[in-house]
Amino acid sequence: MWFKNLVFFQLTDTEQFNSNDLVSKIPDFPLRECGSQEEFTFGWLPLIRNSEQWTLANDRCLLMRAGKEEKVLPSAVVREAVESKVAEIELMEGRRVGRKEKADLKDELVFSLRPKAFAKRTDIWAYIDLKAKLLVVNSTNQSMIEQLFKHLQHTLGSFPMAPLPAQVSPATVMTDWLISNSLPASLETGDEVEIQDTSEDKAKIRFKSLEPLSEDVTQHLQQGMLVKQLALKWTDKLSFVLNDDLTLRKVKFDDSLKEAAFNDSQGGGLADMDADFALMSLNVREFFENFSTWFEINEQ
Structure with a gap:
């Protein structure tokens, strides 16, 4: 469980932050399966699979785990489907397919292929240190970090966090x-x-x-x-x-x-x-x- 990345964010208002409130609300916002037309979902995960342990507290630190489930549509599959459809139109109708029409075809094909796509799960670990006034994240993936912030805000209504205010380069x-x-x-x-x-x-x-x-x-x-x-x-x-x-x-x-x-x-x-x-x-x-x-x- 030892973190392999350390990304620090500063808690800007620890007096207004209630860790007990977060602990009680996390189970209400779990990761759920992607719907047939959803690109991805994001939510909290138990610390250990198939358990009811959502958080772990120690010396004013609170450990948590979130996850993202996304439908995986390989770009090669989409590209092949678009090229096949374009070739069919050009052969049957005797005309060239323009850029905008290709983009529209791609959107239609992604819509039809997404329900058949495999779902992939990725998790992200983080903890809050109230003594050091930090949020520590075990990921350098900016997209995952942004989703984590959004979900913290969604869970609590607001979350007092800011990038580290370094005074030197x-x-x-x-x-x-x-x-x-x-x-x-x-x-x-x-x-x-x-x-x-x-x-x-x-x-x-x-x-x-x-x-x-x-x-x-x-x-x-x-x-x-x-x-x-x-x-x-x-x-x-x-x-x-x-x-x-x-x-x-x-x-x-x-x-x-x-x-x-x-x-x-x-x-x-x-x-x-x-x-x-x-x-x-x-x-x-x-x-x-x-x-x-x-x-x-x-x-x-």
């Missing part, structure tokens, strides 16, 4: 770290970095299996390029790739934390999840205290 900060070899004391560089030109071309160079502090990297930065992604390790607890939008990918918690959670667990699915969540949320909260100082993130 993350790309500039990371670039300065590498040029001057002045990372914060709790950080070490990993072996992955992506840099980007500041010109209109936005040319990118990605280095892998290479020390970001090497001359191959820093010479490009000294010529004006900026760090877009940087692999880092925080203390002995967490490694990740930090993006210039302050999202974290490829998050890996140290095995010692997972072993400690295993030892704390009483055994069983929910007990294991509870132990994992307790240690994960505690360490993420501690990490964010450092993170917020690096990028001058102020409370709103």
Whole structure:
């Protein structure tokens, strides 16, 4: 259950937010199956399949899980159906099919094919930390994140959330770290970095299996390029790739934390999840205290 991505959003009005209200309302807005003509549905899911456990609370943190069910119509199938129909019309009626008519044909065919399409489910995990005033999401998929926000608002009527208010440019900060070899004391560089030109071309160079502090990297930065992604390790607890939008990918918690959670667990699915969540949320909260100082993130 350990998150593989960390995307932070700030809770702007925790005094008006009632976690008990959210806990009680979540079961009333579950994920349901797509109707025959629905493109997708979105809703809450139990933390464990076929259970009635919708949330998990620990030290002012609340874990939840949502999901999206969508009808999958492969573009190749739609394209083949449209081309077949266009060829039939042109042969039978002896005329060319125009762009607008093709678009209309595509809409009609999608409408007729959708009820036969397979349904695919994707889930998204998140938790609210009232002490740190954060919403933490285990996804970098913007579409899924937007659906999660909308569903939180739909469930509660409103949800007091905003992007992190960083006072400095993350790309500039990371670039300065590498040029001057002045990372914060709790950080070490990993072996992955992506840099980007500041010109209109936005040319990118990605280095892998290479020390970001090497001359191959820093010479490009000294010529004006900026760090877009940087692999880092925080203390002995967490490694990740930090993006210039302050999202974290490829998050890996140290095995010692997972072993400690295993030892704390009483055994069983929910007990294991509870132990994992307790240690994960505690360490993420501690990490964010450092993170917020690096990028001058102020409370709103």
